[in-house]
Amino acid sequence: MSKLKWIFRGVLALIVALLLWYTLPQHDVVRITEVYNRITTVSWANSAFYASPDSGTAEATNGRDIRFISAAFSDGAPMVYRNEDTGWIWPPYFKYDSSNLQAVASSLKGEKWVMVTHYGWRIPILSIFPNAIAIREVSGPDYTYFPWLNLVIIALLLGLAFWIRAMWLQFRERMVDPAVAEVQEAGDRTKGWFRRLFRR
The missing domain is CATH 1.20.5 (Single alpha-helices involved in coiled-coils or other helix-helix interfaces)
Known part of the structure; x- marks a missing residue:
């Protein structure tokens, strides 16, 4: 019984840790390489990682028209963010300015270094992208944020x-x-x- 109790506690702690890792804001220092919209198929396998359709995402016949921001780290590794409103759903970022954020990303595209604040994970095999919350210019690739x-x-x-x-x-x-x-x-x-x- 004691082992079952510790297994249950371990599983619960793991779930809480994963939830916090996904939900809490993360910060990447990158260069923006491209800003675009794309019709994206949202299936049962990854729908939990996208905003609900009524949060400002346009519906299309074969998917959703979602804003994306492509970027690169200082070592050249690529990163892609989606840019969706969160609305009043979880996580509670209450984001309604995805159009403005896309404009900011476009203005900073090129050789400038920016800090992208986001939540979520990048899982290519499931077409899961972190959602960008804020973007601001920083001094360089060595900029750190506590x-x-x-x-x-x-x-x-x-x-x-x-x-x-x-x-x-x-x-x-x-x-x-x-x-x-x-x-x-x-x-x-x-x-x-x-x-x-x-x-x-």
């Missing part, structure tokens, strides 16, 4: 988790444990009564 917001969010979540655990322990100590003790005591009394009954 993720203060991520640390604050993680600290708040840890504080909430510890608070919930403390409340549960207090509830168990005051309500659950006494109730369990009463049930066990009643069971012991019942067993004792049956023993005495059958001894006669």
Whole structure:
């Protein structure tokens, strides 16, 4: 039972870590090489990683018309971002300016170095792209950014988790444990009564 408990905790921790990794903002320093729109097929395998159709994405007969931003890292490795409004759905970025962001990306295309703030993963085999949230010019490819917001969010979540655990322990100590003790005591009394009954 103890092993099952630790397996469950490990799986839960892994799910939470993956959810945070996907949802929290990430920052890439890249050069923008191309800005374009493309009809993209969104299937059951990757639909969870795209915005809902009512979040500003135009529908086409064979897919969606989605904005994309192609970029390259300092070592030449390519990166492609989608540029979709998130609306009021998860994750809670409340992004409604994808058209403006596309214009910003177009104006910064070329030899300029920019920091692209995004969430999500790039998984080529499933045609999954991270969603760009903000773009701003930086001094060069060596520019570094410290993720203060991520640390604050993680600290708040840890504080909430510890608070919930403390409340549960207090509830168990005051309500659950006494109730369990009463049930066990009643069971012991019942067993004792049956023993005495059958001894006669």
